[in-house]
Amino acid sequence: MKTTAALPPSSPPAAAGVGALLREWRDRRRISQLELALRADSSARHISFIETGRSRPSQEMVLRLAEHLDVPVRERNALLIAAGYAPTYPETPLDDPSMEALRSGIQRLLTGYEPFPALVVDGTYNVQAANRGITALLEGVDESLLQPPLNAMRITMHPGGLAPRIRNYLEWRGHLLDQMERQLALLRSAPLRTLYEEVSGYPLPEGGRESAAAGDHAPFALPMLLEHHGTVLSFISTITTFNTPMDVTVSELAVETLLPADPETAAHLRTLTQL
Incomplete structure (x- = not known):
């Protein structure tokens, strides 16, 4: 199980933007934090910390959660950007x-x-x-x-x-x-x-x-x-x-x-x- 430690209270919330977006996707899919944690090989506590901005998810975790939430590819890039990472999926013109x-x-x-x-x-x-x-x-x-x-x-x-x-x-x-x-x-x-x-x-x-x-x-x-x-x-x-x-x-x-x-x-x- 891979977890990320919470930031100390004096630090600003980490990646609060991605946390809010992930919570929104979880609500859309009607999945509890515990269910998502089980699917993503994490813990409900860690999912809660990510959603509230107390913990910054790794790039791997963002992509793993996006996969289990069936997030569209374009929106997966948006999640990565919100978490402070570069987009993973290219957008290649069809005439390329x-x-x-x-x-x-x-x-x-x-x-x-x-x-x-x-x-x-x-x-x-x-x-x-x-x-x-x-x-x-x-x-x-x-x-x-x-x-x-x-x-x-x-x-x-x-x-x-x-x-x-x-x-x-x-x-x-x-x-x-x-x-x-x-x-x-x-x-x-x-x-x-x-x-x-x-x-x-x-x-x-x-x-x-x-x-x-x-x-x-x-x-x-x-x-x-x-x-x-x-x-x-x-x-x-x-x-x-x-x-x-x-x-x-x-x-x-x-x-x-x-x-x-x-x-x-x-x-x-x-x-x-x-x-």
Whole structure:
């Protein structure tokens, strides 16, 4: 068991910032000090000292606690900085030469999903890559929304985007906003907050959209019902992230796939992409 001695009373509190942040994460995860101590091979007393600023955690301890609290990678760097250490996880631009293998792998993955639509977004839903299935669905979207950087939330919820063609728009909009709210509860991301405030303020498409009847739903998940060339397509969305990422950029990438919820949608997609 590894512990750090408390500072003498005359010394200023050590790393009080990181202690408060760790306590906040522990409260979010609804884990007691004792439970966290057992998971991290420490003691409840030491955890208490860290949280109150009476003890400065080592870099190893900060990372160990962050792992057991399932803290996002970007926020782990924030914990390290608050404790007086340098960030451990780099944030490498996706277009950096060192990311070539990752970019190639992502593109092969997206191509493999065709004719089904699939795309990769970053932590603020900017589209980093997409396949032909996505391109086919964007016909008719306002050109201003298709200028880089493309943003999946804007394209979906903007009145000039896909919103007017989503048959169950009210439900789908609610699902997307809930998803963003869950992320905001975990990340101190000003850009994501700004995006949320923007898209949540969009007016409903002209005439609005009624929610689809419950009987129209796939039994296992909420579908997105999208009108395309007079045909209503039904999609189930799946999201995949990278396991054990060691880079902030990679940790925030997500692959979203729109799988057909019925045979008619699958057949329509094959026709669109001529596969």
